[in-house]
Amino acid sequence: MADAVPEIRALVERSTRRPAVVAISGPVGSGKSTLAARLSPCIIQTDAYLPDYHTLPEHERDLPEHADLCLLAAHIDQLRSTHAARIPIWSFHSHQREGWQDLRLTGKLIVVEGIHAFDERLSAHVDLTVLVEASREKRWARWQALELSGTRGWGVEKARAYFESVAEPTFHARADLYLERASIVVINE
Numbered sequence: 001m002a003d004a005v006p007e008i009r010a011l012v013e014r015s016t017r018r019p020a021v022v023a024i025s026g027p028v029g030s031g032k033s034t035l036a037a038r039l040s041p042c043i044i045q046t047d048a049y050l051p052d053y054h055t056l057p058e059h060e061r062d063l064p065e066h067a068d069l070c071l072l073a074a075h076i077d078q079l080r081s082t083h084a085a086r087i088p089i090w091s092f093h094s095h096q097r098e099g100w101q102d103l104r105l106t107g108k109l110i111v112v113e114g115i116h117a118f119d120e121r122l123s124a125h126v127d128l129t130v131l132v133e134a135s136r137e138k139r140w141a142r143w144q145a146l147e148l149s150g151t152r153g154w155g156v157e158k159a160r161a162y163f164e165s166v167a168e169p170t171f172h173a174r175a176d177l178y179l180e181r182a183s184i185v186v187i188n189e
Contacts, residue, residue, distance in 0.1 A: 001132075001186060001188045004035065005039060008128065008130060009039070011128055011183070011184070012108075018108060019042075019080060019108045019109055019110055020108060020110070020128065021110045021111075021112060021126045022040075022112070022126070022127065022130060023111075023112045023128070023129045024036050024113045024117055024131075025113075025115060025117040025131055026132035026133055027115070027167070028115065028143060028163065029139030029142040029143045030134045030139055030188055031186075032113050032114065033113060034188075035130065035132055035186065036111040039109060040107055040111045042104070042105050042109065042110050042111065043113055044072065044075060044103065044111070045090075046072065046115060046117055046119075047090050048090045049071060049088060050062065050067050050090055051066045051067065051068075052095070053095035054096065058162075058165070058166060059165065059166055062115065063170060067116055069119050069121040070121055073125050075087050076110060076112065076122070076126075077125065079105050080105075084102060085103050086101070087100065087102075087103050088100055089101050092151070092152045092153055092154075093152075115167075115170065117129075118131075118174075118177075118182070129181050129182050129184070130183065130185075130186060131178055131181075131182035131184070131186070132185075132186045133188065134189055136168075138189055143159055143163060144156055144159070
């Protein structure tokens with residue numbers, strides 16, 4: 001993972017658009033958020049554009065067609081043009097939007113991070129795509145650690161069931177397409 005940061009920065013420097021936008025995707029627990037934080041303080045998480053979970057059946061909650069990715073695309077454009085956007089706050093404890101926050105561009109790089117960062121509705125707004133991969137065991141261990149720390153609020157048992165029945169199938173249904181769209185693949189074991 002550490003080797004990826006300078007390589008990504010070098011590729012971004014070659015981008016003709018300023019500020020540049022890097023999309024980071026991968027399955028849950030792969031290390032998307034960690035890589036995003038190492039690249040830029042200006043991060044938009046696709047999770048912030050998820051629907052309120054109580055409005056949908058569990059197996060549909062993370063599907064890209066229910067996420068407000070058109071609004072995310074508009075926010076990317078706002079950040080590029082005005083260097084500020086008001087983005088949603090999505091809570092992993094209540095599993096719904098809980099307000100809005102101001103995001104300001106500080107630097108030359110916007111990172112869009114999340115499972116659906118390679119979605120077609122975002123592709124025209126992105127300069128570089130990075131897919132982060134890790135073994136299923138590593139990814140689950142990372143999510144379990146988050147649950148044990150209280151960061152996510154579900155508890156290990158419920159998180160494991162969601163990992164198996166929703167998160168994994170949602171990503172893997174699009175994994176081949178996302179791999180095809182990736183400019184760089186980072187292995188994070």
